Amino acid sequence: VRGLPEVAKGDDLAELIARVTELADGDVVVVTQKVVSKAEDRLVDLDPEVGHKPLVEAESVRVLRRRGDLVISETAHGFVCANAGVDLSNVAEGTAALLPVAPDRSARRIRDALRHHVGVEVAVVVSDTFGRPWRRGVTDVAIGCSGLKPIIDLRGTSDALGRELQVTEVAVVDELAAAAELVMGKAKGVPVAVVRGVDPSWFGEGGVVDDVVRDPSEDLFR
Amino acid sequence: VRGLPEVAKGDDLAELIARVTELADGDVVVVTQKVVSKAEDRLVDLDPEVGHKPLVEAESVRVLRRRGDLVISETAHGFVCANAGVDLSNVAEGTAALLPVAPDRSARRIRDALRHHVGVEVAVVVSDTFGRPWRRGVTDVAIGCSGLKPIIDLRGTSDALGRELQVTEVAVVDELAAAAELVMGKAKGVPVAVVRGVDPSWFGEGGVVDDVVRDPSEDLFR
Known part of the structure; x- marks a missing residue:
């Protein structure tokens, strides 16, 4: 479409x-x-000092694996995915999209x-x-x-x-x-x-x- | 098709x-x-006494998980899947298909x-x-x-x-x-x-x- x-x-x-x-x-x-x-309206402004990592922690109910900057975790919905679905692509600079x-x-x-x-x-x-x-x-x-x-x-x-x-x-x-x-x-x-x-x-x-x-x-x- | x-x-x-x-x-x-x-010609006849389990073991290079009859293992190709890809559907009775x-x-x-x-x-x-x-x-x-x-x-x-x-x-x-x-x-x-x-x-x-x-x-x- x-x-x-x-x-x-x-x-x-x-x-x-x-x-x-x-x-x-x-x-x-x-x-x-x-x-x-x-x-x-699931977009949130990022604090440029700390970036998106606190959001990833907040959106995670359980962390399965960490390596470097990558977090594989479970969300409140039960999805297991990278960064708890917190996404910085195709949104405005300084913003992150939550699931x-x-x-x-x-x-x-x-x-x-x-x-x-x-x-x-x-x-x-x-x-x-x-x-x-x-x-x-x-x-x-x-x-x-x-x-x-x-x-x-x-x-x-x-x-x-x-x-x-x-x-x-x-x-x-x-x-x-x-x-x-x-x-x-x-x-x-x-x-x-x-x-x-x-x-x-x-x-x-x-x-x-x-x-x-x-x-x-x-x-x-x- | x-x-x-x-x-x-x-x-x-x-x-x-x-x-x-x-x-x-x-x-x-x-x-x-x-x-x-x-x-x-990757079909093999099954020994009715033992079934397909020895095939699963033979096709596995590493077992990741077992639960009951289910084996999640890695094949020689590196695929991680159930039963090492040994499959009993859509083949003749008494036969198994290997990858x-x-x-x-x-x-x-x-x-x-x-x-x-x-x-x-x-x-x-x-x-x-x-x-x-x-x-x-x-x-x-x-x-x-x-x-x-x-x-x-x-x-x-x-x-x-x-x-x-x-x-x-x-x-x-x-x-x-x-x-x-x-x-x-x-x-x-x-x-x-x-x-x-x-x-x-x-x-x-x-x-x-x-x-x-x-x-x-x-x-x-x-």
Whole structure:
């Protein structure tokens, strides 16, 4: 989706999106965390003396690893990521963007507003860029969603040869975020993408924090 | 890509793909590990007495975690995944599929053969389904590629506001694998997908094992 203006505090993202693109029922609208945080006024001024590090500590509920300036920590939502999601790119100098307080709710608000403004029934994914252990490079994952089952459960279904599937819960919400990143890039000022033609059975209720964040009790790496 | 026959040992995958789809220069052809392993005869018969566990041990160079039947280990390629990539789905009963010995080479062979058979210059990605720590559900990632820079380095480039980017190396090869999974599914007998319209600057040389696998010395979780 091209042509979106710079987003500022209080902007109605859905209205801005609806103005520059034609949406249809069944579309998945992927919106980057950055513009959601801007619209929700999650920008904070940095004290030039101390920089963004106190923010990282404040946004972290548990630190998993530190190396040099890098902190891998868990946020209040349960996301494990670098610098607790505190981000200095694509925001004004001297400012940092924090993650939305409740990104699933952010997605629902955009979805509801799109229904209201345009009369379309879409799903919305809020995406962010996370690193991974063991693999170099970052990819986009979902931090919030609405109107979508984030994980499609194939348990009990059969493979193409009729054998019961072993690996059975597919995080389609993260694959949608990754697919959207391919056309959004990191620096092109394209913070919204539309994925068309997804399997209609994926629509439904669910959230990233409830359904994708792994409970620490069943997590082998926390 | 629909209409691919069951793949068997020794099959020329490129020839099978070329027969059922029209490829163009600049396409990215994503092929699942399963059919590559079948074509490369990486299927092994299971001893019904002991099952697949000895295979998992043999394919592992280091075990990171065990819980019940689940083993998270590192393969000889350096991939960290469940059961060392030993897979029982979509293969005949009593059989397991191992990962290709050199998946980047597998990708190159398919790419070279597509150039030979069809005269097209495409990139090829071999994908597999991995779990993630901290997040539920699986997603597809790349285990091999050819003709593609697996990680696009944006270091030194600027964001949309002219500030130097912080998060700068994007694993597009994994995002391409994830995007392809959205149309392939797990049980639909669709082991090949074509991604069209990717940024031409992403074409080039590189491999997943060399470029994406994180060196243990810089890995905070190994």
